[in-house]
Structure formats: C-alpha cells, structure tokens
Amino acid sequence: MQVQLNQDVVLDSRRAVWLPRQKTLVLADLFFGMGAARRRRPDPLPPPQQTEIWERVFSLIDDYAPVQIALLGDLKPSQGTVEGDEAEELRTIFRKLKGGGRQVVQVVGHPDRSVGPALEGTGIQPVEQHRVGPFTLMHRRRIFVYPRHDSSQGFWINGGVHPLFAVPSPGPAAEPDWMRLPAFLYTGFALVMPPFVSYAQGFEVIQAERLPRQARAWKLLADRLSPLELAELPPAPEHLRTLTRPPRKGAPKNGD
Structure with a gap:
C-alpha cells in the first residue's frame, strides 16, 4: 500500500x-547483520520473520527498480563486530543489493559507526548525511522529531x-484500550521514518501536542497505512509514553 505525500515522496507500507x-x-x-550470529543464539529470530524481511526488500526493488538504495542506520545493532560466517553473509547481501549497477549508500548517526569489521569487503563508505536532490538523508536520535526549519538542509x-x-x-x-x-x-519540512524491521521499534511515544500544526502521520498496522x-x-497516559528498554548484556542491575 502506498501514500503519495507529494509528487516527490511516496510512503510505502512495507x-x-x-x-x-x-x-x-x-x-x-x-539490520540485515542480525542473520548469522543471531541464528546461533538461544533466542534466534524466527526463520519466517527473517524470510519476510528479505521478501520485502526484494519486492520493493522489483516494484520500483531503484538506481540508488539509501540505508539509514547500522548494518546490525553492533556495527563494529561480526561473528562466524556473518562477514561473508554481509558481503553477499551487498552484492545482491548492488545488482544491476545500483548504488548503495549507508548513512550513520555517529562517526564511530563509519568503520568496523562489519563493513570490510562490502565496498561501503558510510556518511553522516547524504543529499539526494532536495532531500537530506540522516539517522539521528532525539532530534528532528520536533525540528526547526533550516532551509539550507532542504527537506530532511x-x-x-x-x-x-x-x-x-x-x-x-x-473502556479505552x-x-x-x-x-x-x-x-511539514521533515519526514521521520519507521524502522524496516519491526523489532527495532522506538521507545518513546510521540507527543502529538508538541508537533507543528501542519504535521501529519500515518500509522502502520499489518500491511496497511492509515492516517492519524x-x-x-x-x-497518551504517562505509563504508556516510554517503553521499557531491555537491559544491555552485562549492564549492572539497579542497586548493584
């Protein structure tokens, strides 16, 4: 399902x-770097979900025939490390994405994510921003949700x-559910995207009352896009505004 934001931007329910x-x-x-290492862990990503991710990727490529694919964010949650045959899997994935002469660009949010073993052999040199026509592509947290307009940046x-x-x-x-x-x-001058993989969801609910009057949003439910x-x-009730972030592996518990 598609929503035509304007003549230059199409939102896809995938x-x-x-x-x-x-x-x-x-x-x-x-997050296609979740593959090889994640499958060996006690809580592996279910094969149907991993397959569905790739079905969506290649159905989008088939439908749109892009000349460029822009990946916003890391290749995997820890971009600097690879495990086992994960490195070869990443190189294979990039060969597929670059098929037919397509250009692949990765935009990262932090300079320290621009190097590391996960990128070796992929031919990718990450950038912090990428300009495409009137658009500036970025991957930043906690800013540009309630942004101030900067005409030099064009449309974010x-x-x-x-x-x-x-x-x-x-x-x-x-009762309210x-x-x-x-x-x-x-x-109005910026578009904020959902993550491609559902398990990379956010942790803070957007406060609609803080958005500009011209703001618009489309919720994702299954394979449908609906206006909000x-x-x-x-x-939102206070207890729903923030999701509990799972503790990092090895992080001390409260009171330790």
Whole structure:
C-alpha cells in the first residue's frame, strides 16, 4: 500500500520511502547483520520473520527498480563486530543489493559507526548525511522529531527516531484500550521514518501536542497505512509514553 505525500515522496507500507524523481529507495534500520550470529543464539529470530524481511526488500526493488538504495542506520545493532560466517553473509547481501549497477549508500548517526569489521569487503563508505536532490538523508536520535526549519538542509528524511503513537480504541467493556503503533511522521519540512524491521521499534511515544500544526502521520498496522488525526489524538497516559528498554548484556542491575 502506498501514500503519495507529494509528487516527490511516496510512503510505502512495507516501511520504505520512494523518491521517484531521484529513483532512490530509502530504508531505515534494515539490520540485515542480525542473520548469522543471531541464528546461533538461544533466542534466534524466527526463520519466517527473517524470510519476510528479505521478501520485502526484494519486492520493493522489483516494484520500483531503484538506481540508488539509501540505508539509514547500522548494518546490525553492533556495527563494529561480526561473528562466524556473518562477514561473508554481509558481503553477499551487498552484492545482491548492488545488482544491476545500483548504488548503495549507508548513512550513520555517529562517526564511530563509519568503520568496523562489519563493513570490510562490502565496498561501503558510510556518511553522516547524504543529499539526494532536495532531500537530506540522516539517522539521528532525539532530534528532528520536533525540528526547526533550516532551509539550507532542504527537506530532511530521518531514520533514527522510529515514531510510535499511542492510539486508543474501545475495549471489551467500552473502556479505552491503547495500542502503540509505528508510523511515518511528516512535520511539514521533515519526514521521520519507521524502522524496516519491526523489532527495532522506538521507545518513546510521540507527543502529538508538541508537533507543528501542519504535521501529519500515518500509522502502520499489518500491511496497511492509515492516517492519524493528530489534532484529535488524546495525550497518551504517562505509563504508556516510554517503553521499557531491555537491559544491555552485562549492564549492572539497579542497586548493584
């Protein structure tokens, strides 16, 4: 399913943005480096979900025939390390993405993510920003959700925030039953994308009351995109505004 934001930007329910004039496909946090190492862990990514990720990638390539693919974010959650046959898997993936002479660009949010074993042999040199026509592609957290306009930057497309909205719906006894849904968020001069992989969701719910009046959003539910009426969206309950971030491996527990 597609939503035509304007003549230059198409939102795709497969969690992608298509820039038709530039023939550029934009994906945020594809995380295809989750493959080889994750499959050997006690909590492996289910094979159907991994297969679905690649079906979406190649269906987007087949449908749009891009000349350029822009990847916003890391190749994997820890871009600087690879395990076992993961390095060869990454090189194989990039060969497929570059098929037919396509250019592949990776945009990272931090300079220290621009080097590392995960990139060796891929032919990719990450950048912190990438200009495509009137668009500036970036991957930044905690900024550009409620941005100030900077005309020199043109139109921002940001993949680092992962918009979530808390949406109420009637429960079994007519009580409010809330869902947190990923979304595309348009502020008037910036577009904030959801992550390509569903498990890379955000941790903070967007506060609609803080957005510019011209802001628009489209929630993602299954394979459908639906507009959110931001002006009518009630404030999320305090306990729903932030998702609990799982502790990092080896991090001390509270009180330790």
